Amino acid sequence: MPAAIVTLLSKPGCHLCDDARAVVAEVVRDFPNAELVEASILDDAELHARYWDEIPVVLIDDVVHCIYRVDPGRLRAALAERGH
Secondary structure, three states: OOOEEEEEEEOOOOHHHHHHHHHHHHHHHOOOOEEEEEEEHHHOHHHHHHHOOOOOEEEEOOEEEEEOOOOHHHHHHHHHHOOO
């Protein structure tokens, strides 16, 4: 089991989501004990209701890390701080 789950909440056709996906994937590659999971808010009514106007959203272990834009340095620091 991975030490950290990094979840990208997105939806198809979202250009900010595409940008976030590239940054998150690059950062997660540097942390072998982290796993990237992506979920579309269109496939989950609860996620859609909660985040429809805030995507992309990045969660680390189910806690919101960032909304809209991903800062790679901040994401790296957050994963490193958790020892991942």
